[in-house]
Amino acid sequence: MGPAHAATAAALHDRLLPWYAVHRRDLPWRRPGCSPWGVLVSEVMLQQTPVARVQPVWQRWVAAWPTPAALAASSPGDAVRAWERLGYPRRALRLHAAAVVLRDEHGGVVPAQEEVLRTLPGVGDYTAAAVAAFAFGRRSTVVDTNVRRVHARSVTGAALPAPALTRAEVALAAALLPEDDREAATWNVAVMELGALVCTARSPRCGACPLRDVCRWRLAGSPPYDGPPRRGQAWEGTDRQCRGRMVQVLRDASGPVGAEELHSVWPDRAQSDRCLDALVADGLVEPLEDARFRLPV
Template identity: 80%
Template sequence: MPHPTSAGRRLHRPVLDWYAAHQRDLPWRLPQRSPWGVLVSEVMLQQTPVARVLPVWERWMSLWPSPSDLAAATPGDAVREWGRLGYPRRALRLHAAAAAIRDAHGGAVPGDEATLRTLPGVGDYTAAAVAAFAFGARATVVDTNVRRVHARAVTGDALPAPALTRAEVDLATALLPDDDTDAATWNVAVMELGALVCTARAPRCAECPVAHLCRWRLAGSPTYDGPPRRGQRWEGTDRQCRGRMVQLLRDSPGPVSGAQLRAVWEDEAQRDRCLDALVADGLVEPLEGDRFRLPG
């Protein structure tokens, strides 16, 4: 395999030029967006499509345009406004992060990765993404789309490994342009290329700006031969059961009875297990008299 840096230099200009012409018009990418808006978008976009995130992000930012605004609301308000984005614990973590930003950072989102990682619910990816996209910092941002573009274009694999590897992070770092501004744009440009063109199931190679350089395509687009990749089942899962309970609470103006919660799921053992987990996670607050509500 060619040295990643030399391969990267050949990929940089075509991908950056493609992004300049084809990037989606997303509000968290506008010049006037705040670092808080970027952080909210990155948390919402985890395992969630852009189309579902857009209306929730816009309402969220109208309600809570700053971390301090969200911190002044209750955790239950955050869960309610999270809507149907899924994985509602993200709403609780974002609320906790907002409180930490207000209390420890004067209400301003910190700009360096190390400090960002100290915020509740902010891991390596989110810290790097906010540093790069909100502050223009030189950071290595690696999501599923980035991994897929790198796997195909640079290493010649149909798909990346099922889980992120150290080698992938090292490759992504080596591929960053030397110019810090270009490096920040490169991160989002590769991400966009993976989302719109170099897709998992039906890549549109004819539209790819680096198809002539792509090692996977030049090798004849060999099929994936790595470990099996299993999709996530939804019907009948604990996630579905938990989601129904949270949705009932979200749609209710006040507390609901235990009987109302129990009515949303037939399997008693699974239902009780999921309710216990929701309480343990802080997503549901039990009250006296067999009643329940969103936290706070």
């Protein structure tokens, strides 16, 4: 870490850590009694999904499946059904697959090493680092959308980070990470918490920010975002909308569902045909011999 960053890091730590101690939310997966498995489940659920929607579903999940082995003993379809309406149901499928790997290859235990976590289905760089840090107190570089935004503003002076994660952002996050394991884990969650509660994407609460006197973005007069255009996701009429409707029908059904009932929720038959095939290919839907379908058993 160069001297410039060393000074920056110290200034940020001195301001952010006391703020976090006061303002941290009491989330169930942060409580001391929460198992590493509970932390892993929370991290996968939180991918692209707000805390408020995750919380009740997470409670039901860890109550039903308190260990990887318990989930592995259920069907993937049960996992998808219990996913409810969190979105991206392939995450439920991957979490189930991860539970099977944990049971069969890791003694039913969630590993503490980032490199090992990274091999699990549905676990990418962020989730591996987050579980190592939050479940095991390890020193890992956690870079999520909150961290990227806080660093972009406070250190880089930009309104928002670039559309895609860059090497420079990872290097910056690594440079700011405290040496001590436990401190590093707290630092990671503190930066994320600031991004979630104060340094938000829209209408940041700069007046309440502990970094306001050192934030380079604020000191520059809070200039607007000037990077490459960010792609909004289309929704109406997309395959994603069509898939979502068909999976919802299967989630809500008690047994197998006829093809016509699935197609009835979408006006364009050619598109729903294609989407149903894709759902089967993805393993989210299981075809039976009699032209009926169900969640995978």
